[in-house]
Amino acid sequence: MANEVRISKLICTVLYLVHVNGYVFYGFGNGYRYLTKQLSNAGLFDASALSSVEAKWIEQPLDHFDENETRTWKMRYFENLEFWQPNGTIYLFIGGEGEASPVWLTMGILYELANETNGAIFGSEHRYYGKSMPLNNLVTDNLKFLSSRQALADLETLLKYVRSLPKFEKSTDSKVVLIGGSYPGNLAAWMKLLYPNLIDAAIASSAPVLAKKDFFEYLETVADDYEQHGTPECYDNIARIFQRYEKLFSSAEGIKLLKEEEKICEDNDMTKLENKQLFFMDKTSPFMIRAQYGNPAYIQTHCKKLANSSRVASLQQFFDDEPSFWREETECFDYDFYNMIDEVKEIDWAVSWIYQTCTEFGYYQSTNSDAHPFTRNIPADLYYKMCLGMFGHEFNEERINAGVLNTNKLYNGLTPNVTHVVFVNGDMDPWHRLGVLEDVSYEAPAKIIPAASHCRDLFSNRKGDPEELKEARKYIKYLIEKWTGFGEYTVD
Known part of the structure; x- marks a missing residue:
């Protein structure tokens, strides 16, 4: 295994x-x-x-x-x-x-x-x-x-x-x-x-x-993989965990508990929408990686780990030159959207690829669908804000739309x-x-x-x-x- x-x-x-x-x-x-x-x-x-x-x-x-x-x-x-x-x-x-x-x-x-x-x-x-x-x-x-x-x-x-x-x-x-x-x-x-x-x-x-701005089908397929290849109760367990996260975000007491449980940096304002959305990105990524690179046995193992859990483990930094939410110096997860933008701006390959998504492809994996258990907390417009934050006011949703349209027109x-x-x-x-x-x-x-x-x-x-x-x-x-x-x- x-x-x-x-x-x-x-x-x-x-x-x-x-x-x-x-x-x-x-x-x-x-x-x-x-x-x-x-x-x-x-x-x-x-x-x-x-x-x-x-x-x-x-x-x-x-x-x-x-x-x-x-x-x-x-x-x-x-x-x-x-x-x-x-x-x-x-x-x-x-x-x-x-x-x-x-x-x-x-x-x-x-x-x-x-x-x-x-x-x-x-x-x-x-x-x-x-x-x-x-x-x-x-x-x-x-x-x-x-x-x-x-x-x-x-x-x-x-x-x-x-x-x-x-x-x-x-x-x-x-x-x-x-x-x-x-x-x-x-x-x-x-x-x-x-x-x-x-x-x-x-x-x-x-x-x-096919270039596509709002690629909500991505997480639909992740959900299908877990429903088809996971344990019988796995889909419901995932939904339970994510719904609990969503409920905790609905009150100051819940956010305080969440920050303690998830080791979120004290200075992160988790009432800010973009910061909340980054948190849900992080928690969804373990499912994405298992669906994209895994196999049925890999998914089954993950499902068994989730059976009696109330949370999803975050994935730590994998490449030395990749941005990560984890802050070693303070031993906490930094979900501040603008800190993230500043970090990514310093990494060549990340700048180049995000530029291509903003100008040609989209490919933004949103939760804009009800056919998955991850709740609707990763909207496509978070990515549009990333384009604006990375490259300036001209890189707005209209420009993304034009890029996607041009790509599909050029390549059919x-x-x-x-x-x-x-x-x-x-x-x-x-x-x-x-x-x-x-x-x-x-x-x-x-x-x-x-x-x-x-x-x-x-x-x-x-x-x-x-x-x-x-x-x-x-x-x-x-x-x-x-x-x-x-x-x-x-x-x-």
């Missing part, structure tokens, strides 16, 4: 929740960082394989779409030619909202496919993340060059450069395959949409291709006009509610994996994989090798 819990935490996401607790950022986008931090402890890859990976740099235009902007910057990428033979397949594993890692090029379905198809493996780092920083992203005006459209053009430049290198230039039969999970899964599909002559096939894993939402893209989702993963769940066409199929979590198809714990997951991986490999015309791969 301990191994299953550990493995469940390794599954990728490139997607952060825009929540601001040490674990609350775990969700959409930060999964690659989450994965990289834990891989060595789980023994899922041979560290010696990293010797085959080389970090490289390529010059990119600051703005691909303005000929009057002449500034450039250096983008980092990784290369692994361990399996490369002339006319093998060229694979690009797309980085997202976090620092890229060479580990990505040494494991999982990408590594297996490269081994089977004499492939060259590349990994990209997204602009404004990791070491690929065009400008100081702590200055809001500099962030106007951060967008998915600019990132896709970066990938175009990188792939054209790779194809021009002497070792690949003569391999005219080599096909190009993109692989991405979560937000990079979006990018994989969108590259096939906008650059169809450059890309031969793509895997879009757990890709929320749930019906992208693509071929040779496989859309893969786990039905436990809350992000599947914004993904492609039905075949776009015969040449752009959708695959839903029962009881699977976020990006579970991309990485394996091998012996512990259920049969449905093993069969899904075989199917994905079959499609990629069929579409690229490499070998005679068949599904057993």
Whole structure:
């Protein structure tokens, strides 16, 4: 069981929740960082394989779409030619909202496919993340060059450069395959949409291709997971705990008791609406992480812990460079909204990703639904206030609406006009509610994996994989090798 819990935490996401607790950022986008931090402890890859990976740099235009902007910057990428033979397949594993890692090029379905198809493996780092920083992203005006459209053009430049290198230039039969999970899964599909002559096939894993401002369906799916896979009384126990929290907030005496029980910092004014909402974010996040990364056994274990409890344990800081509600110096939880904003403003990756949600995607996991037990204490407008607090008065709800509309118009939402893209989702993963769940066409199929979590198809714990997951991986490999015309791969 301990191994299953550990493995469940390794599954990728490139997607952060825009929540601001040490674990609350775990969700959409930060999964690659989450994965990289834990891989060595789980023994899922041979560290010696990293010797085959080389970090490289390529010059990119600051703005691909303005000929009057002449500034450039250096983008980092990784290369692994361990399996490369002339006319093998060229694979690009797309980085997202976090620092890229060479580990990505040494494991999982990408590594297996490269081994089977004499492939060259590349990994990209997204602009404004990791070491690929065009400008100081702590200055809001500099962030106007951060967008998915600019990132896709970066990938175009990188792939054209790779194809021009002497070792690949003569391999005219080599096909190009993109692989991405979560937000990079979006990018994989969108590259096939906008650059169809450059890309031969793509895997879009757990890709929320539909931008949505108020993503209340996220917590509905979390609730479904707990109702379906948890103990019989679990859903009611969750509702009981959250309703008690809500009742305590209704009186001064209740707030005093709550602050004592939950070790809330004495100077936090918990009558302020935003502070109360941050508290509910923190208490909801343990359920989110188990639904997004877990499995049925993981949820069952959590349910048993809640059976006789009157509270939900907070998740402590996980990454050293992540914001956390916990204050070590005073040994209390700080739920002050504006303290949180100040802290997040100092963290590069958090600033960049929140900017993208405010200008392109939304993805705000609210409680604006009655189909869950978490009460209605995380409204979408809390996130709108975060955009305003982070970037200024122009980043209001109207701008978020416009960004979401433009994104869906550019990429066609749930019906992208693509071929040779496989859309893969786990039905436990809350992000599947914004993904492609039905075949776009015969040449752009959708695959839903029962009881699977976020990006579970991309990485394996091998012996512990259920049969449905093993069969899904075989199917994905079959499609990629069929579409690229490499070998005679068949599904057993």
